[in-house]
Amino acid sequence: MAGYLDRISRNGGQGLRDDLRSDLAGSGYTGEHHTNTQMSFRSQRRLNTTVNFGLRDFVASTPWENPGRIASGIADGQAPDAYLTNMARSQARAIVAIQDEVSKSQLGRKMMRLAHQGGVQFSFGMLPEEGMVAGYLNRQRQVVYNINGDLLNAPDSKRFLANAAVDTAHELGHVVQDKAVGSDFDIGDYTISHQDRLLSLRHFEAGATAASIQVAWEIGQNGNDGAWQAISTEGPDTDCAAAFAAMAEADPASVRDGRARRAAHDAWFANAGRLNDYDDSITSSYRQILVCLAEQQAVGFPRKDAAMLVGKLGHDTLPDERLLAAAETPDGINHLTLPGHLPVRAPAYAATANPRIAEQIAFLDGIADRFRKGETISPFMLNGYDQIAARYDGTPHAQDYDIQPIGDGVPGEPDNPLDRISKRGLLGKWRDERGAAAEPTAQQQQKPAPGPSPLRRMG
Numbered sequence: 001m002a003g004y005l006d007r008i009s010r011n012g013g014q015g016l017r018d019d020l021r022s023d024l025a026g027s028g029y030t031g032e033h034h035t036n037t038q039m040s041f042r043s044q045r046r047l048n049t050t051v052n053f054g055l056r057d058f059v060a061s062t063p064w065e066n067p068g069r070i071a072s073g074i075a076d077g078q079a080p081d082a083y084l085t086n087m088a089r090s091q092a093r094a095i096v097a098i099q100d101e102v103s104k105s106q107l108g109r110k111m112m113r114l115a116h117q118g119g120v121q122f123s124f125g126m127l128p129e130e131g132m133v134a135g136y137l138n139r140q141r142q143v144v145y146n147i148n149g150d151l152l153n154a155p156d157s158k159r160f161l162a163n164a165a166v167d168t169a170h171e172l173g174h175v176v177q178d179k180a181v182g183s184d185f186d187i188g189d190y191t192i193s194h195q196d197r198l199l200s201l202r203h204f205e206a207g208a209t210a211a212s213i214q215v216a217w218e219i220g221q222n223g224n225d226g227a228w229q230a231i232s233t234e235g236p237d238t239d240c241a242a243a244f245a246a247m248a249e250a251d252p253a254s255v256r257d258g259r260a261r262r263a264a265h266d267a268w269f270a271n272a273g274r275l276n277d278y279d280d281s282i283t284s285s286y287r288q289i290l291v292c293l294a295e296q297q298a299v300g301f302p303r304k305d306a307a308m309l310v311g312k313l314g315h316d317t318l319p320d321e322r323l324l325a326a327a328e329t330p331d332g333i334n335h336l337t338l339p340g341h342l343p344v345r346a347p348a349y350a351a352t353a354n355p356r357i358a359e360q361i362a363f364l365d366g367i368a369d370r371f372r373k374g375e376t377i378s379p380f381m382l383n384g385y386d387q388i389a390a391r392y393d394g395t396p397h398a399q400d401y402d403i404q405p406i407g408d409g410v411p412g413e414p415d416n417p418l419d420r421i422s423k424r425g426l427l428g429k430w431r432d433e434r435g436a437a438a439e440p441t442a443q444q445q446q447k448p449a450p451g452p453s454p455l456r457r458m459g
Contacts, residue, residue, distance in 0.1 A: 017081050020089075020096040029097040034157035036090040041124065041147040043088075064118045064179045080116040087123065094164075095122045101165040101227070102172070105218035107211065108165075110330035111172040115143075120175055122168075134167040136174040143171045162226030166235075169215035169227075173208030173329075180325040187282065187406060191312040194286050194361060194368075199350050200323060201282055202275070203336070206268035207326035209237050210261040210335065213244045217255065236274065243267035258335035265327065265335060266342075269349055277403055279357050285405035286364050287385045289417050293371060294379040296418075306418055313368040320344055356392040356399060360385055 023033070084092040099122070102108035120141045127135065127146040134145045145164060147153070154160040186192055186200045213231055220228035232241040244264040247254045254260040269275065293310055301307040323344045327336035342348055352358040363384055371377055389399040405417075 017096060020084070020093050021100075023093050024097055024100070029094070029157050029161050031157050033090065033093060033097070034160055037094045037160075038153070040088040040090045041153070044124070044147060045126065064114075064182075080119060083121045083123075091124050094124075094160075097161060098122075098164045098168055101161050101219065101224075102168050102215060104222050104224065105169075105215040107218060107329065107331055108169055108172070108215040111169070111176055111211070111215075114179060114330050115172060115175050118175070118179060133163075134171050136171040136178070138174070138178045141175075141178075143168065143175070158226055159230070162230040165219065165227045166212055166216055166231045169212035170208050172215075173211035174204070176211070176328055176330060177204055177207065177326060180328040181322065186318060186322070190286070190289050190309060190314070192316050192318060193314045194283070194365060195350065196316075196318045198279060198282055198352075198361075199345070200318060200326070201278055202269065202349065203323050203326035203344065205278065206240075206265045207328075207336070209240050209268055210244070210264040210327070211329055213237065213241050213264045214255065214261055216241070217244060217248060217260075239271055240264040240267045258333040258338055261327070261329075261333075262335040262338055262341060266348070272353060276354050276357065277400070279352060279354065280399060280403045281406045283357060283361055283364070284403070285417070286361075287382055288405045290364060290367050290371070290377075291379050291382045292416070292418050294377045294382065297371075297377060298379070303418060309418075310371045313371055314365065315372070354397050356388065356395075356397040360388050363388060 084095065087095070099112055103112050118141060120143060122143045123145070124147050125144045126148055127144065131149070132146050133149040134143065136143050145167065154163050187197055189197070192200075216227040216231045219226075228241075231237050232245065241264065243266070244260045247260040247263040251259070254263075289309075293306055293313075296303055296306040297310070301310075320343075324334060324336045327334045329335075336344055352361060367377060367381065392398050
C-alpha cells in the first residue's frame with residue numbers, strides 16, 4: 001500500500017477515483033488507512049500547511065455547472081476529481097471513502113452528484129478553532145474538514161468515517177442551499193433587516209442539519225449504523241436526530257415524503273442554547289458593522305461603500321421563497337413547503353426568546369434607524385450594546401463572550417468588516433440568482449485556506 005506522502009500519479013476523472021477505490025477494495029477503509037491519514041495530518045500540522053491545491057474565488061454570480069465558464073466543456077485538469085491529484089494519497093483516499101460512505105444514502109448520493117456537478121472540492125485543512133469540525137466555503141465551493149478538530153481525529157477508522165460522513169452530509173446541505181440561492185446566504189448583507197438575516201441563518205442551519213440526519217438514517221438502514229450513532233448520541237444534533245427517529249419509526253413513509261426532515265428542522269429551533277449561540281454571533285457582527293460606519297462618519301465617509309450602506313441599512317426584507325430555499329434538496333422535496341405546518345416566518349422560528357439578545361437587537365436597530373435618518377452617531381454610542389450585556393451577567397440569559405462575530409478570524413479574509421462586505425459585493429446584490437447573465441470567469445487566487453462559511457456547525 002502506498003505511503004502517506006505518496007502522490008497520486010494517475011490523472012483524469014473516474015480513472016482517478018477508481019485508482020483510489022482499488023486501495024479500499026475488500027476490507028474498505030481500514031485501521032492502516034486511518035493510521036496513514038493521521039500521519040499525514042501530523043505532517044500537515046508540522047509543516048503548517050493549509051490545503052495542497054489553489055483555492056478558487058468565484059467573485060461573481062456563476063452558473064452551478066461549469067462555474068469557470070470553460071467554453072469547451074470540462075477542460076484538461078478540470079475534471080471534478082482532478083484536485084485530488086495534489087493531495088497526499090492517504091488524504092485523497094480518505095476523501096473517496098467518506099464520499100462513498102455518504103453515497104450509501106439515497107439522499108446523500110444525490111447531494112454528492114450535485115456537488116460534483118458544481119465542481120465542489122473537498123480537503124483537509126487547519127481551521128482557526130478546534131470546535132469547528134468542518135465548513136463549506138461557498139465562494140470557493142470547497143468543503144474543508146478541520147484536522148485540528150476532535151471529531152475528525154477519531155480513535156479508529158470506523159469512528160473517523162462515521163463522524164466525517166455526518167459532517168460531510170451537513171456541509172452538503174449547505175452546498176444544495178448555495179445552488180438554490182446563489183449568494184452569500186444573506187448573512188453578510190446589511191441592507192437586509194437584521195431580523196431577516198437572523199431568520200435566514202436559523203433556517204439554513206436547521207435545513208442542513210435535517211438533511212444530514214436523513215443521510216445518517218439511510219446509511220443505517222443499509223446496514224451500517226456508525227453515522228447514525230454519531231449524530232444521535234453525541235454532538236450538537238442529538239435532539240434533532242431524536243425528533244427525526246420518532247417520526248420515522250412511527251411512520252416510515254415520513255422519511256420519503258419529508259415529514260421526518262421537517263420534525264428534525266423544527267426540533268432545531270427548540271434548543272435555546274443553540275439559538276443563543278447563533279443569535280449572538282450574528283448580532284455581534286451587526287454591532288461591529290455599526291461601529292465601523294460610525295468611525296467612517298466621523299471622518300466624512302472616505303469609503304463610498306460605507307456611505308452607500310448607511311442609507312440602506314436594514315431597508316430590505318427577504319421574500320419567503322428565499323427562506324424556503326433552506327430546505328431545498330435534490331430529491332425534489334422541500335420540507336418547509338409541506339402542508340399543515342407553520343409558515344416560515346412563524347414566531348416559533350422568528351422570535352428571540354432571550355430578553356438580553358432582544359434588547360440588544362432593539363438597541364442596534366435604533367442606531368441603524370438614526371443612521372438612515374442622517375443623524376450623527378458616535379462610536380462610543382455603541383457601548384450601549386455592551387452595557388446591556390453587563391446587566392445580564394450572572395443570569396441564565398448572560399452573553400457568552402467566547403462567541404465571536406460571524407466572519408471574524410477567517411484566514412484569507414479581510415479583518416475589516418467593511419472590506420469583507422466590499423469583497424463580496426453585498427450592497428444590495430442579494431437578488432442575483434444563478435441564472436444571471438454571464439460574468440467573467442472565476443478568478444484563480446492563491447491564498448491561505450479560509451475558515452468555514454458562517455453557516456457551519458457550532459460545537
